Amino acid sequence: xxxxxxxxxxxxxxxxxxxxxxxxxxxxxxxxxxxxxxxxxxxxxxxxxxxxxxxxxxxxxxxxxxxxxxxxxxxxxxxxxxxxxxxxxxxxxxxxxxxxxxxxxxxxxxxxxxxxxxxxxxxxxxxxxxxxxxxxxxxx
Amino acid sequence: xxxxxxxxxxxxxxxxxxxxxxxxxxxxxxxxxxxxxxxxxxxxxxxxxxxxxxxxxxxxxxxxxxxxxxxxxxxxxxxxxxxxxxxxxxxxxxxxxxxxxxxxxxxxxxxxxxxxxxxxxxxxxxxxxxxxxxxxxxxxxxxxxxxxxx
Numbered sequence: 001x002x003x004x005x006x007x008x009x010x011x012x013x014x015x016x017x018x019x020x021x022x023x024x025x026x027x028x029x030x031x032x033x034x035x036x037x038x039x040x041x042x043x044x045x046x047x048x049x050x051x052x053x054x055x056x057x058x059x060x061x062x063x064x065x066x067x068x069x070x071x072x073x074x075x076x077x078x079x080x081x082x083x084x085x086x087x088x089x090x091x092x093x094x095x096x097x098x099x100x101x102x103x104x105x106x107x108x109x110x111x112x113x114x115x116x117x118x119x120x121x122x123x124x125x126x127x128x129x130x131x132x133x134x135x136x137x138x139x140x
Numbered sequence: 141x142x143x144x145x146x147x148x149x150x151x152x153x154x155x156x157x158x159x160x161x162x163x164x165x166x167x168x169x170x171x172x173x174x175x176x177x178x179x180x181x182x183x184x185x186x187x188x189x190x191x192x193x194x195x196x197x198x199x200x201x202x203x204x205x206x207x208x209x210x211x212x213x214x215x216x217x218x219x220x221x222x223x224x225x226x227x228x229x230x231x232x233x234x235x236x237x238x239x240x241x242x243x244x245x246x247x248x249x250x251x252x253x254x255x256x257x258x259x260x261x262x263x264x265x266x267x268x269x270x271x272x273x274x275x276x277x278x279x280x281x282x283x284x285x286x287x288x289x290x
Binding site for chain 2: 025027028030032043047051056057058060061063064065066067082091092093094095114115116117132134
């Protein structure tokens with residue numbers, strides 16, 4: 001229970017923020033906090049608290065698995081790479097061949113988000129394939 | 141009857157084996173698990189009793205011949221989530237997903253063993269948060285962060 005005490009500020013904040021499906025479990029010396037946040041700001045807030053309790057996340061005793069919910073009605077996403085083009089791949093994985101590129105800042109069509117990490121997209125040129133979801137920002 | 145056959149063939153047109161995979165996987169899964177197959181990608185939906193059932197359903201689907209990947213969208217009946225063991229990703233899947241996540245952090249070396257993701261090298265502060273956020277959703281057992289923060 002010591003870990004739950006250590007991260008109490010975090011789990012309290014998660015409860016207060018209305019994280020859906022919140023689960024707090026301790027197993028083999030690691031605390032697992034899972035759930036879905038309503039927006040990115042809520043998720044970042046929880047990560048700020050995590051960083052305050054465990055500076056630079058060096059403790060290795062927490063896995064904070066909080067996703068941001070995406071409205072099912074969203075059909076487009078913006079490419080939010082640092083500056084480069086985003087690879088579009090034949091399948092979900094960096095071991096898959098590149099079938100196209102989406103420009104930084106381009107807004108492309110979301111075809112399928114059933115895979116959490118790799119979303120199936122279509123560019124305005126009609127190229128279709130998988131992109132790493134972290135570089136796509138759903139457009140309301 | 142022939143109309144039904146034609147319709148089935150039509151729907152399966154782009155990848156004729158999907159229907160066969162779907163039938164085979166359905167036969168092996170529990171009744172509450174719904175199965176859909178598109179181009180060899182199996183999507184599981186429905187509500188099961190616990191995380192173990194959810195993981196088992198995924199294993200069954202992955203074992204089927206012709207299955208390229210499995211999207212496990214099964215939900216666990218509420219109220220049990222905090223009691224069941226945490227599901228840790230298999231090393232094979234974790235190695236792949238960690239490599240995908242770490243690709244854009246060239247100063248970071250990652251290793252994966254028994255679900256533990258170890259990070260070595262150096263990183264700047266803002267990138268560290270991004271990297272940790274990407275790794276935490278991959279269902280690791282633990283993230284052993286030995287990075288030097290610049």
